[in-house]
Amino acid sequence: MGPVETHGVAEGSGGRPPTVSVCRPRLKRLLLLVVAVLVFGQLSLNVLFYRNSESLFYVNTTATTSAAGPLLLDSQLWWTSSRLPWLQPLPVSQPNHTSSLTHVDPGKSRRMVEAEDREKGETEENPPQNIIKGMEKMGGSTTNPHTAKPPAGSGDHSIRGMDSTNAGVNVTLESAAVSQEDDIKVEVDKKSELTTHTSISLEKTICPPVPPKLVGVVKVNKSAPILEEQERAHPELAPGGHYQPGDCTARHKVAIIIPYRDRVNHLAVLLHHLHPILQRQQVDYTIFVVEQAGTGKFNRAMLMNVGALEALKHYPFNCFIFHDVDLLLEDDRNLYTCPEQPRHMSIAIDTMKYRLPYNDIFGGVSAMTVDQFRTVNGFSNKFWGWGGEDDDMSNRIKHHGFFVSRYPANVGRYTMLTHKKDNPNPRRYQYLHEGKKRYKSDGLNSVKYHTLDTQLRRLYTWVYVDLFPS
Numbered sequence: 138m139g140p141v142e143t144h145g146v147a148e149g150s151g152g153r154p155p156t157v158s159v160c161r162p163r164l165k166r167l168l169l170l171v172v173a174v175l176v177f178g179q180l181s182l183n184v185l186f187y188r189n190s191e192s193l194f195y196v197n198t199t200a201t202t203s204a205a206g207p208l209l210l211d212s213q214l215w216w217t218s219s220r221l222p223w224l225q226p227l228p229v230s231q232p233n234h235t236s237s238l239t240h241v242d243p244g245k246s247r248r249m250v251e252a253e254d255r256e257k258g259e260t261e262e263n264p265p266q267n268i269i270k271g272m273e274k275m276g277g278s279t280t281n282p283h284t285a286k287p288p289a290g291s292g293d294h295s296i297r298g299m300d301s302t303n304a305g306v307n308v309t310l311e312s313a314a315v316s317q318e319d320d321i322k323v324e325v326d327k328k329s330e331l332t333t334h335t336s337i338s339l340e341k342t343i344c345p346p347v348p349p350k351l352v353g354v355v356k357v358n359k360s361a362p363i364l365e366e367q368e369r370a371h372p373e374l375a376p377g378g379h380y381q382p383g384d385c386t387a388r389h390k391v392a393i394i395i396p397y398r399d400r401v402n403h404l405a406v407l408l409h410h411l412h413p414i415l416q417r418q419q420v421d422y423t424i425f426v427v428e429q430a431g432t433g434k435f436n437r438a439m440l441m442n443v444g445a446l447e448a449l450k451h452y453p454f455n456c457f458i459f460h461d462v463d464l465l466l467e468d469d470r471n472l473y474t475c476p477e478q479p480r481h482m483s484i485a486i487d488t489m490k491y492r493l494p495y496n497d498i499f500g501g502v503s504a505m506t507v508d509q510f511r512t513v514n515g516f517s518n519k520f521w522g523w524g525g526e527d528d529d530m531s532n533r534i535k536h537h538g539f540f541v542s543r544y545p546a547n548v549g550r551y552t553m554l555t556h557k558k559d560n561p562n563p564r565r566y567q568y569l570h571e572g573k574k575r576y577k578s579d580g581l582n583s584v585k586y587h588t589l590d591t592q593l594r595r596l597y598t599w600v601y602v603d604l605f606p607s
Contacts, residue, residue, distance in 0.1 A: 344385035361409035368595040378424040378597035387421035389474040392454040394444035424597040438516035438526035467550040478542040480504040484549040500527030515581030525565030
């Protein structure tokens with residue numbers, strides 16, 4: 138019991154007993170116990186969700202009748218990874234695949250590489266083909282694609298394609314790395330007599346769901362060095378603008394597809410801004426700049442369909458990010474990965490006062506898994522000129538049983554670079570109204586284009602194409 142204070146009976150009080158003040162420690166202990174139980178219960182729920190979820194938090198903008206409300210939080214919260222180290226994922230083996238964009242593991246010595254090759258049965262007579270020298274030849278061209286347009290079929294770096302229907306494009310691939318047998322040579326160190334080639338460690342652990350080097354709000358600089366200077370500043374990139382984290386195995390293989398024409402200054406700013414952020418996010422990524430040839434009306438949707446088809450010829454990607462060249466993200470917690478549902482990433486843009494214009498918007502920057510993109514049959518090919526293709530994609534997503542997910546507005550923030558907008562498509566509303574009739578026949582399986590050139594630059598893979606109405 139606590140201290141008891143006794144006061145004398147004041148005169149005129151009628152002989153009432155003295156006032157007694159007693160502390161009640163049992164009530165305090167009970168409250169502390171209740172708080173502890175609630176905290177422990179919440180922690181247990183987070184642990185369970187963490188084990189069974191592959192995505193971070195998102196906002197379901199369509200399930201307004203859900204009992205849980207419109208905001209759904211997955212368990213991989215930002216504090217979980219840093220404060221619960223025992224929940225880090227277990228090591229997994231690197232997927233077994235062959236890529237023309239293989240990245241050199243900087244942490245592996247030449248002697249370790251040679252020992253692994255001997256265990257795999259490789260000999261000096263049959264050396265591996267993904268050689269550093271060969272990859273340098275793939276990106277060796279220094280022609281500026283934005284000033285000189287090569288004719289169809291020119292150069293050893295071209296990938297020539299025919300018009301496509303149904304399953305895709307019938308393409309004859311001419312290897313960008315191997316045009317003759319002596320184009321790729323094994324470089325031997327005369328002192329150590331060790332073979333130099335690329336390799337990926339099989340002992341890496343999978344990267345954490347929340348990258349540890351994120352900084353949150355990032356500074357946006359609307360000026361950037363020219364592309365040639367940026368190339369010298371990024372030796373960590375493999376030809377084609379490809380990057381893999383060196384200390385862990387990335388959870389996502391991401392193709393970032395940028396529809397493009399005659400915006401070299403914006404492209405330089407975007408690449409200068411984006412590469413460091415993507416590397417902090419620990420994604421295995423390649424940037425594809427898909428440029429439309431000629432001076433006809435721009436078709437953003439077709440270029441993104443082409444980019445998706447061409448990207449899958451280079452690497453086994455599982456995620457597409459469709460990215461306008463004039464948008465710079467302001468927060469690196471806006472992860473360039475694919476969640477369980479298609480994600481609209483650029484939900485708060487400075488020129489729109491950081492407000493979502495309307496609920497069904499899906500333009501600017503968006504993310505879809507490869508399977509989701511195939512399921513909805515990609516973008517419509519009908520939208521020549523500005524506008525309409527992103528709303529059509531939003532309709533396709535809902536038609537096939539998906540919904541558009543979004544980060545909170547304080548995370549999905551972007552700065553837009555100023556530019557002159559293209560003329561709007563006068564038939565865009567008609568195409569939107571009739572879109573449901575064409576979902577199966579108009580899209581990824583009906584895009585018609587001709588690939589004029591493909592080059593693996595240091596900062597990106599450049600795909601130069603002619604587009605044809607479908």
